[in-house]
Amino acid sequence: MPTSPPDNSFRARLARRDILAGTFIKTPTLHSTEILGLMGFDFVVIDEEHSPFDRQATDAALFAARATGTAGLVRVQSPAPHHLLSVLDCGAAGVLVPHVASAALAAQVAAACRYRGGRRGYSGSVRAAGYGGGKMWDYVDRADAATTVVAQIEDPEALDEIDAIAATEGIDALFIGRGDLTAAMGAPTNDAPPIREAVDRIAAAAKRAGKPVMVFVGGIAEASWLHGIGASAFVYSSDQGLMKQAAAKALADLRALSPQARQDIPA
Template sequence: MPAPTNVFKQRLARGERVIGCWAGFADPYATEVLGTAGFDWLVIDGEHAPNDLKSIMGQLMVLKGSDSAPVVRLPMGEAWAIKQVLDAGAQTLLIPLVESAEQARELVRAMRYPPAGIRGAGAALARASRFSGIPDYVATADAQMCLLVQVETRAGLDALDEILSVDGVDGVFIGPADLAADMGFPGNSADPQVADAIRDALGRIAASDKAAGILAVDDATAQQYADWGAQFLAVGIDVVMLAQAARQTVKLWAGRG
């Protein structure tokens, strides 16, 4: 029996547009609720949300059987952290702050077993192998790994074409907020210079054999990014959705007798 098929990876390879959402509550219950909404993919965020290995694993567990594919974002691309979340059952990783082709190649190697990579072959202990229930997991897992790298600085944009040439990278995600800050426009990804850089980057990615990704929390910007070539498009953040809904409700009822 082979490793489970990564449907998200397949959909990207077919060129399908997939709509996603950020899962930032770091809690399986909240992520399970989000998994019933119908998003194609959800980011279990370990960079800016208070997740650890156990909370990530809990969310992977509740999304099993959901139509929403889990994408785990680590805070860094360290091989030991990649090994742990892959063993916990993640198949798709989003790694921030990638600025060179060499960095991308090292991430590819961290997600693959020898001889193609350096992932530790202790699959007998792993949830990913169903605790040795998939006897040929090690032999088949590499083909189901999906690597998404974040390009979110001027240095990353300068190296974008080289990053796009790296075999094993499935998609490149443009980080608009960090890119805006790095370009000197903190908090303003709509600045014309930043928008031009994003449009150029999405176009170059879309013209390659990689999938282009990005996040936008308002409909107009999300549609603009889609028009510019974004294929895996995140259109919301669960924490922000709750905060906005709660504030709107308070505003509606404030002052009523």
């Protein structure tokens, strides 16, 4: 059982249900993470699953997260132990693990991310351990206390085991993956009735297990809905999405300066 995390750690704030604002990092460079960290985001999620991050790019992004004081989570390529170990050694505050569709897999993931009572591989020379020189068991306890493990629920079969997944020791939170649920269930939108029902089931299981809920949102309306059913940590858009949004507005503003645009404005 991991020891209690420091009060100001991401894991402690998540457990308290503080409202936490984050975004996905899709661009394999440290600059997006650095800029968003300086803006004051509580956390970022470096997306190895759906973006072209290799270990070096992930390492650089995590360096930027630590330098700016934002929690750097990584959505790993897979639940394989070596993928989890890689990002934790690089200094990730936690992992978002895709396709956790059974309690057995949830238990394997939790074990791979913890030392005491788990199976996480040890090295004292990595960034997470301060590049050596410290006491092994002090580091082990700090790492176990601070590491956040989030199970992404995005498969219909996961709903059959959702209470057992949520109750798994070492799983700190559930992330509701509406995109994959929508695709897998053939729903027309990610807020269609079958998806809302699935979302409600996941949120209710998290509540019964005393676990917080994380979600991806595209705007404040979705955030309000999902906050109403218990979500407290919000992944809003991505570095790419935020750049497109700002670029579209800037371009529209400048296009409005053209003579033709001014002629089209009603008197």
